[in-house]
Amino acid sequence: MRRRSVRLVFFGLSLTSSWGNGHATTYRGLLGGLRRRGHELTFFEKDFEWYAQHRDLPQPPQARLQLYQHWTEVRPVALRAARAADAVIVGSYFPDAIPLLDELLAHQTTLTCFYDIDTPVTLEGLRAGSCRYLRADQIAALDLYLSFTGGPVLEELQRLWHARCVRPLYCACDEREYRKAQRPLHPVATLSFLGTYAADRQAKFERLLLGPARCSPGQKFRVAGSMYPEAELWPANVQYQSHLAPGRHTEFYGTSRFTLNLTRQAMVEAGYSPSVRLFEAAAAATPIISDPWPGLAEFFEPGREILIARSTPEMLAILDQVTAPEAAAMGRAAQEHVLTTHTCGQRAQELETYLAEAAAHTLPVFSPEQFRRCTPKNP
Numbered sequence: 001m002r003r004r005s006v007r008l009v010f011f012g013l014s015l016t017s018s019w020g021n022g023h024a025t026t027y028r029g030l031l032g033g034l035r036r037r038g039h040e041l042t043f044f045e046k047d048f049e050w051y052a053q054h055r056d057l058p059q060p061p062q063a064r065l066q067l068y069q070h071w072t073e074v075r076p077v078a079l080r081a082a083r084a085a086d087a088v089i090v091g092s093y094f095p096d097a098i099p100l101l102d103e104l105l106a107h108q109t110t111l112t113c114f115y116d117i118d119t120p121v122t123l124e125g126l127r128a129g130s131c132r133y134l135r136a137d138q139i140a141a142l143d144l145y146l147s148f149t150g151g152p153v154l155e156e157l158q159r160l161w162h163a164r165c166v167r168p169l170y171c172a173c174d175e176r177e178y179r180k181a182q183r184p185l186h187p188v189a190t191l192s193f194l195g196t197y198a199a200d201r202q203a204k205f206e207r208l209l210l211g212p213a214r215c216s217p218g219q220k221f222r223v224a225g226s227m228y229p230e231a232e233l234w235p236a237n238v239q240y241q242s243h244l245a246p247g248r249h250t251e252f253y254g255t256s257r258f259t260l261n262l263t264r265q266a267m268v269e270a271g272y273s274p275s276v277r278l279f280e281a282a283a284a285a286t287p288i289i290s291d292p293w294p295g296l297a298e299f300f301e302p303g304r305e306i307l308i309a310r311s312t313p314e315m316l317a318i319l320d321q322v323t324a325p326e327a328a329a330m331g332r333a334a335q336e337h338v339l340t341t342h343t344c345g346q347r348a349q350e351l352e353t354y355l356a357e358a359a360a361h362t363l364p365v366f367s368p369e370q371f372r373r374c375t376p377k378n379p
Contacts, residue, residue, distance in 0.1 A: 005038045006355070009081050011100060012091035012115075015043045015065065018246050019054030020196050020226045022171075022276050023093065023117055025246050026148075029174045029276075031062035033348030042066060042081055044074070046095050056245040071096040079103060087111040087355050089146070092118045097133040105141040111359055112143050115169065119149035119157075120270035126161065139163050144358045146351070151272030151295050167354050171276035175343040177247075178283035183254045183331070190319060191289070192222040192256035194244065194277055197229070200265035204291050209260055211312035212319060213238050219319075224252060253284035257327065258319065261290035261306075271295040279342045282306075282334035287327040289318055299342075305334040 010027065018024035031041050041063035045051075059065070066081075068074035078100065082088045088110050090097050104112045114134065116122050125131030139145065140162040147154060150168040157163040193209050213221040213235045220237055224244035231240045244252055253259055259281045267273035271294025281288050282300070289307045290296065300306040307322070307330070309315040 005040060006086040007040045007042075007084065008034065009042045009044070009085040009088050010063065010091065010115075011044045011078070011088070011094045011097065013093040013095075014045055014048075014051050015060050015063065016045060016057050016067070017051035017055045019051060019056070019243055023091065024057070025276050025280075026117055026171050027091075028057065028060065028062055028246065029172055029344035030169075030347050030351070031060075032174065032176075033344040033346075034351070035062050036345070037348055037352070042085075044068065044078055044081075044094075046071075054243060056247075071099065083107075083110055085110055087113060087359070089113045089115050092116045092122055093133055095133070098135055098138070101134070101138050101142075105138060108141070108143075111355065112141075113146060113355070113358070114139075114142050114144075115146045115148075117148045117171075119147045119153055120266035120273060123153065123156070123270070124266055136161060144354060146354070149267070149270050149273040150298075151270070153270050153272065165354075165358055167350075168272075169347060169351060169354070170274060170342065171279055172342045172344045172347045173276075173279040173283035173338055175283070175339055175345060177250055178280070178335075179339065181250050181254055181284050183285055183328075187257040188220060188255040189222040189239070189257065190216065190219040191258050191260055191315075192224075192252065193260040193262065194224045194249065194252060194281075195262060195275075196225040197227040198264050201262045201291075204262050207312050208262065208289070208291065208309055208315050210234060210238065212315045215312065215316055216319070222252070222256065249280055250284055253281050253286040256286055258289050259286045261288050263291055263293045268293045272298065274299050274342075279338050282331075282338040282342075285328075285331040285335040287322075287331045288334060289315065300334060300337065305330060305337055 013023040015027050043063040044066045047067045145163040145166045146169040154166045157166045222239045224241050226242050261278050289309050
């Protein structure tokens with residue numbers, strides 16, 4: 001598939017709205033990379049009211065968009081498109097994934113793949129029997145299972161859930177947006193955070209952003225993300241906006257002296273789950289301070305490309321002691337690394353390779369040791 005244009009059909013949570021989700025940014029970057037490589041792309045998305053009210057890309061240039069209200073109405077169109085494609089990629093949290101996969105896997109004439117942008121959450125749901133977009137018995141029939149989480153989780157998918165072929169497809173940054181990014185000499189905010197509210201990381205948000213803000217009333221902090229309860233009770237020096245369109249992420253990061261990366265608990269437990277926001281911030285050359293999680297050092301070198309904080313005193317020490325030249329050097333090192341290793345163009349090439357090998361039935365089964373090495377090392 002790498003040497004010819006192919007027809008790919010995606011079924012995903014959203015391409016048109018980035019409100020309250022990271023899927024749209026990931027799909028836009030990946031599909032943009034595939035489109036630039038000459039592939040023909042179609043994207044099916046359910047027209048949820050909350051996304052329709054916050055649609056920041058109503059006419060996506062990356063793919064032919066198929067918005068629909070009810071699965072029963074779009075089903076014939078979707079199945080025709082799927083059977084005419086070279087490969088079908090069904091994403092996590094696609095609301096009609098289970099009936100779609102049942103039909104595709106019962107008459108498997110097209111390469112059928114699952115792209116999990118929420119792997120630790122998916123596995124939690126599978127273990128509890130409550131996953132709403134994938135059944136355990138469907139996994140073994142898939143031609144390819146793509147996971148945004150790497151490390152030991154890949155081995156678990158193969159060994160316990162009987163996935164035939166598992167490969168990591170990490171999030172990435174859109175290199176076109178960030179290669180031209182310029183950081184101002186004097187950033188406006190001391191520390192920023194871009195991400196939606198999540199109850200399981202709220203305690204870390206309190207320790208690593210609100211706590212430092214209370215201790216530093218003369219400094220400015222910024223938060224962008226939806227669904228935060230009681231944001232009006234935050235310290236007065238915390239500027240909040242409920243949504244920030246992807247086109248403004250570069251500016252948001254660029255005007256921050258440091259930015260904060262916070263990881264949801266399921267991702268911490270699984271490890272090896274770098275978010276799209278992490279790569280975006282690094283691509284903007286903004287120094288990143290992150291909570292610790294297993295596998296982080298496989299993506300960024302602590303102390304040189306990223307800093308780690310666990311508590312309010314640790315965060316205050318970083319903000320007080322790291323000099324501007326030191327922070328700038330760290331931001332540049334992370335940017336160089338990301339633009340070399342973690343771009344949407346590179347992810348598109350990786351996906352091409354995986355699909356070509358799956359179509360030719362040449363995807364090797366990885367050993368546990370190979371899965372442990374299945375993360376990009378620092379150059």
